[in-house]
Amino acid sequence: MLDRHAEHFPGPIHQPPLVANVDAIQPGVHAEHAYHPRLQHHFDDMEQQVEASTLGMWVFLVTEIMFFGGLFMAYLVYRWASPTGFQEASNHLNVTWGAVNTAVLICSSLTMALGVRAAQTSAPARTQVGWIVATMVLGAAFLGVKVIEYTDKFTHHLVPGPNFVWEGQYPAAAEIFYSLYFCMTGLHALHMIIGLGIMTVIAIMAWRGQFDSTYYTPVEVSGLYWHFVDIVWIFLFPLLYLIGYHYH
Amino acid sequence: MHGVVMVFFFLIPSIPAVLGNFLVPIMIGAKDLAFPRINLLSWYIYVLGGVFTLFAALSGGVDTGWTFYTPYSTAASNSHVMSAALGVFITGFSSILTGLNFIVTIHRMRAPGMTWFRLPLFIWAHYATSLIMILGTPVIAITVLMVAAERALHLGIFDPALGGDPVLFQHLFWFYSHPAVYIMILPAMGVISEIVQAFSRKNIFGYSFIAFSSLAIAVIGFFVWGHHLFVAGQSVYAGLIFSFISFLVAIPSAIKVFNWTATIYKGSVSLDSPMLYAFGFIGLFTIGGLTGLVLATMGIDIHVHDTYFVVAHFHYIMVGGAIMGYLGGLHYWWPKMTGKLYSEAWSKFSALIVFVGFNLTFFPQFIAGYIGMPRRYHAYPPEFQVLNVLSSAGASILAVGYIIPLIYFMYSLVAGEKAANDPWGSRGLEWEIPSPPPTENFTVTPVVTEGTHQYVHPSQEVGVA
Numbered sequence: 001m002l003d004r005h006a007e008h009f010p011g012p013i014h015q016p017p018l019v020a021n022v023d024a025i026q027p028g029v030h031a032e033h034a035y036h037p038r039l040q041h042h043f044d045d046m047e048q049q050v051e052a053s054t055l056g057m058w059v060f061l062v063t064e065i066m067f068f069g070g071l072f073m074a075y076l077v078y079r080w081a082s083p084t085g086f087q088e089a090s091n092h093l094n095v096t097w098g099a100v101n102t103a104v105l106i107c108s109s110l111t112m113a114l115g116v117r118a119a120q121t122s123a124p125a126r127t128q129v130g131w132i133v134a135t136m137v138l139g140a141a142f143l144g145v146k147v148i149e150y151t152d153k154f155t156h157h158l159v160p161g162p163n164f165v166w167e168g169q170y171p172a173a174a175e176i177f178y179s180l181y182f183c184m185t186g187l188h189a190l191h192m193i194i195g196l197g198i199m200t201v202i203a204i205m206a207w208r209g210q211f212d213s214t215y216y217t218p219v220e221v222s223g224l225y226w227h228f229v230d231i232v233w234i235f236l237f238p239l240l241y242l243i244g245y246h247y248h
Numbered sequence: 249m250h251g252v253v254m255v256f257f258f259l260i261p262s263i264p265a266v267l268g269n270f271l272v273p274i275m276i277g278a279k280d281l282a283f284p285r286i287n288l289l290s291w292y293i294y295v296l297g298g299v300f301t302l303f304a305a306l307s308g309g310v311d312t313g314w315t316f317y318t319p320y321s322t323a324a325s326n327s328h329v330m331s332a333a334l335g336v337f338i339t340g341f342s343s344i345l346t347g348l349n350f351i352v353t354i355h356r357m358r359a360p361g362m363t364w365f366r367l368p369l370f371i372w373a374h375y376a377t378s379l380i381m382i383l384g385t386p387v388i389a390i391t392v393l394m395v396a397a398e399r400a401l402h403l404g405i406f407d408p409a410l411g412g413d414p415v416l417f418q419h420l421f422w423f424y425s426h427p428a429v430y431i432m433i434l435p436a437m438g439v440i441s442e443i444v445q446a447f448s449r450k451n452i453f454g455y456s457f458i459a460f461s462s463l464a465i466a467v468i469g470f471f472v473w474g475h476h477l478f479v480a481g482q483s484v485y486a487g488l489i490f491s492f493i494s495f496l497v498a499i500p501s502a503i504k505v506f507n508w509t510a511t512i513y514k515g516s517v518s519l520d521s522p523m524l525y526a527f528g529f530i531g532l533f534t535i536g537g538l539t540g541l542v543l544a545t546m547g548i549d550i551h552v553h554d555t556y557f558v559v560a561h562f563h564y565i566m567v568g569g570a571i572m573g574y575l576g577g578l579h580y581w582w583p584k585m586t587g588k589l590y591s592e593a594w595s596k597f598s599a600l601i602v603f604v605g606f607n608l609t610f611f612p613q614f615i616a617g618y619i620g621m622p623r624r625y626h627a628y629p630p631e632f633q634v635l636n637v638l639s640s641a642g643a644s645i646l647a648v649g650y651i652i653p654l655i656y657f658m659y660s661l662v663a664g665e666k667a668a669n670d671p672w673g674s675r676g677l678e679w680e681i682p683s684p685p686p687t688e689n690f691t692v693t694p695v696v697t698e699g700t701h702q703y704v705h706p707s708q709e710v711g712v713a
Binding site for chain 2: 063
């Protein structure tokens with residue numbers, strides 16, 4: 001008997017197991033159930049699996065908020081330190097392209113939501129794929145506009161570093177503004193690219209008819225991610241383009 | 249390099265990754281963590297981050313310390329800042345994914361009857377730790393990324409020559425790195441809560457106080473980072489508030505120490521090796537915590553700032569606390585994890601060696617620091633000679649204390665006695681399944697009827713002292 005510490009019990013106290021079905025949890029006993037083919041082995045049922053996946057994505061989005069939060073904090077501190085310099089710098093951004101991109105992303109959130117709904121209501125595979133591809137096209141359009149804007153910054157020497165040229169009153173603040181502009185929009189664009197990758201996988205899964213009303217979690221959690229990336233832009237657009245903007 | 253490796257690659261992942269990944273599902277009656285593949289991914293990410301840091305170490309090291317303070321790290325240092333910083337950035341995601349996995353698992357995978365207030369205190373501690381991991385780690389990730397951008401692309405963010413503010417870096421850095429201290433110590437506190445109950449044969453004194461004090465530490469811990477900036481040009485009023493909140497965070501820590509003591513009081517105490525480590529933890533953590541209050545006092549902090557007093561203080565928390573907890577937990581659950589028993593005599597002996605070696609290493613540093621020996625210099629005036637020699641001697645003894653367990657643990661794997669389901673006679677879900685557990689832990693989901701460590705059945709409670 002290897003229970004070498006039994007002598008420490010103060011007397012013969014009855015110790016029932018902490019569980020009601022202690023015999024059942026020992027190996028050798030198997031219960032047979034009808035399982036959904038998509039149920040992973042370590043979950044009890046589909047409901048638990050869906051809840052875990054959804055909560056997992058929400059928690060991940062919380063970490064993403066904190067991730068972008070560091071940059072927003074830096075923006076806040078420097079905007080507070082040199083408000084006029086930031087205003088001067090932001091006037092060199094193209095508000096029209098920014099507004100177009102905002103509209104594009106909001107539309108992509110709509111097509112994403114319709115894609116989730118198509119899977120949820122067991123719509124035909126081509127409908128599901130259609131909405132997801134529409135979302136991807138809009139996402140790609142956003143990135144295309146971003147390329148136009150970045151090219152414009154490069155040609156006008158607005159990229160921070162040795163080649164940065166600023167003829168306004170506040171060159172130091174402008175350089176920090178453009179550092180933050182490229183960090184924030186760059187990180188956001190990276191999230192868009194990752195989103196396009198995810199959507200490619202989802203589109204293939206949808207094309208193979210893997211989603212219906214009993215199983216659509218991947219579409220749903222990918223949709224959450226897509227909406228999150230949109231919302232980040234909804235904050236970036238006014239902070240970078242609109243505050244202190246005046247037509248000239 | 250010592251700081252980078254110890255903080256990011258040992259202290260932060262040690263207990264959650266080694267003990268948590270194993271015990272969190274078992275203790276709540278689940279077959280596995282909610283996302284087993286993400287768990288594996290977080291291991292791969294950890295290894296990848298380790299490779300970058302190892303490269304930095306082998307190719308000449310990094311001379312910024314683990315804090316990567318700007319502008320030195322971005323504009324001046326010629327050492328391998330980029331690869332070390334990338335290592336930290338990458339391994340951060342391993343920590344984030346572990347935290348995410350634990351939170352979802354604890355929320356969604358509990359067995360029927362495993363209510364929140366039946367959860368073992370180890371789980372509460374890991375839940376609080378996970379909250380810090382998911383809220384804090386992304387901030388250090390983006391901060392390190394900004395350092396990399398500034399160093400590689402000359403974006404001006406923290407470098408005053410480019411118009412940036414280096415103190416902003418310190419704020420962002422310590423917003424994570426102070427709570428990171430609680431990532432290291434909270435899991436150890438969870439381990440101690442389990443060990444103290446098992447080896448006193450008593451249910452914990454003040455269960456809900458210990459559970460909520462873990463959450464309180466996690467929450468308050470996010471509002472104390474400014475005590476690292478007392479002399480960094482922060483306003484006196486900000487310092488005053490950070491000092492006050494730093495005092496506040498001592499309260500939940502003290503609650504735990506008092507409740508462990510009350511649990512041991514009049515318990516049927518057995519001095520096995522895990523309990524020896526637990527005693528070590530309680531004593532050393534108390535010293536580390538109280539000197540933390542000394543440092544949180546602004547006036548005294550200005551006197552002992554950047555001296556060996558600070559070094560001694562945080563080693564009492566990190567080594568005396570986190571590592572004692574880790575070793576205690578490793579000894580307590582080793583039979584469960586491996587199915588093998590190790591030598592009890594050798595383990596008690598090594599626990600003693602670790603305790604003696606630790607104190608001899610770090611206690612002299614309190615004195616050296618208090619009388620003025622600064623940290624981060626390779627040389628010191630001759631009057632500090634005796635204290636430094638004592639400290640070095642202690643470090644050698646401490647090393648022996650770490651090598652002995654390595655030997656008898658390895659030996660137990662080869663030739664150890666087979667462990668029963670419950671070799672300590674303690675109570676909890678993990679002790680009701682075989683050692684080592686089968687792949688899915690439980691073949692049938694258990695139905696839980698009461699909390700852990702109920703050593704006295706309610707029907708017999710009357711008349712028991």
